[in-house]
Amino acid sequence: MEVILLMAMTLDGKIARDSLQLVDWTGKADKQYFVRLTRKAGVVIMGSKTFDTIGKPLPGRKNIVMTRNSDRKSQDENLVFTDQSPTQIINSLGEEGFESVALIGGAIVNSLFARENLITQIHVTLIPALFGRGLSLFRDSLDVKLELVENREIEKDHLLLVYRVIP
Ligand SMILES: NC(=O)c1ccc[n+]([C@@H]2O[C@H](COP(=O)([O-])OP(=O)(O)OC[C@H]3O[C@@H](n4cnc5c(N)ncnc54)[C@H](OP(=O)(O)O)[C@@H]3O)[C@@H](O)[C@H]2O)c1
Structure with a gap:
């Protein structure tokens, strides 16, 4: 199973x-890349805080939202709230026939997946902006090595960087 971490990040890693x-605060090309990749995967996984900023499930994709709040329930078959571990989630999606999944943040949930060594690719759009303070790509300390497989300017000043995680 390919687990693709898909994020937009400022030059100072926020x-x-x-x-x-x-x-x-990202660009048009980044949004198009996000839609293309997540629709191809067919499933997105995110934390409840990220879901709350979006406010509704992304259409045409299965949305898995990690939460420990058992009051959060959904009638929509494409929106699943879960407190399962990342490994359990990935195993279930594999059994359902998914071959790749898009992990779409935020920092807390990214760290949960990194801790279980599940992330296989990282696609980052480097946005020409600086926040100075804020949330990083991951919240917890990590020791992960990467290999750059693609880099291209997808829009003026916006760089798409695709890395493979070295197992
Ligand atoms: N730049 C980008 O590409 C990008 C992408 C995505 C998100 N973001 C930004 O990132 C921010 C949110 O990130 P965040 O790190 O604060 O939060 P997050 O990772 O989106 O969500 C954290 C939430 O996940 C749930 N959670 C944590 N541990 C869990 C576990 N073990 N099992 C089940 N659920 C668990 C908890 O929800 P409950 O409190 O409900 O239990 C926790 O509050 C937003 O500002 C968003 O816009 C940016």
């Missing part, structure tokens, strides 16, 4: 100024 900020 993904948001705080956990409530909507990702509305």
Whole structure:
């Protein structure tokens, strides 16, 4: 199973100024890349704080939202709230026939997946901006080595960087 971490990041490594900020500061090409990759995967996994900034499930994709709040329930078959571990989630998606999944943040959930060594690729769009403070790509300390497999300017001043995680 390919687990693709898909994020937009400022040059100083920030993904948001705080956990409530909507990702509305990237470019058109990044948004198109996000839609293309997540639709191809067919499934996105995110933390409840990221879900709350978006406010609704992404259409045409299965949305898995990690939360420990058992009051959060959904009638929509494409929106699943879960407190399962990352490994359990990935195993279930594998059994359902998914071959790749898009992990779409935020920092807390990214760290949960990294801790279980599940991330196989990282696709980052480097946005020409600096926040100075804010949330990083991951919240916890890590020791992960990467191999750059692609880099291209997808829009003026916006660099797409694709890395493979070295197992
Ligand atoms: N730049 C980008 O590309 C990008 C992408 C995505 C998100 N973001 C930004 O990142 C920010 C949110 O990130 P964040 O790190 O604060 O939060 P997050 O990772 O989106 O969500 C954290 C939440 O996940 C749930 N959770 C944590 N551990 C869990 C576990 N073991 N099992 C089940 N659920 C668990 C908890 O929800 P409960 O409190 O409900 O239990 C926790 O509050 C937002 O500002 C968003 O816009 C940026």
